[in-house]
Amino acid sequence: MSSDPMPRMTPDEENAYYADPEHQxxxxxxIRRKARMGAPVPIRFPEELLAEVKRRAEADDRSVSSWIRRAVERELQRTT
Incomplete structure (x- = not known):
């Protein structure tokens, strides 16, 4: 038996669940977030690469910024 109080939901199921004021x-x-982020870093990507990043971020149900941060963190861990 899982210790999760709620079963896993798809993003659409979550949206419907939390649309009910009772569940808000x-x-x-x-839960406190990690330390605040530093200054923004402007990065430019070729259009094709940015489109792929957006697709992958959406598939992971993450923002583009969050997806890129995670990719950078993984790369830093891999190379140390």
Whole structure:
């Protein structure tokens, strides 16, 4: 038996679930985020590469920024 209080949902199922005001009330102690981000770093990508990054970020249900940060973190871990 899983210790997850809620079963896994697709993004569409999550959207429908949280559209109900009953499911919008916070429960439990707040979860604090990691330290604040530093200054933004402007990066330019060729259009084809950016389109692929956007597709992969969407497939992972992440923002483009979050997807790129994770890719950079993984690369840094791989090369150390």
């Amino acid at each position: 009330r916070p429960t439990g102690a707040p």
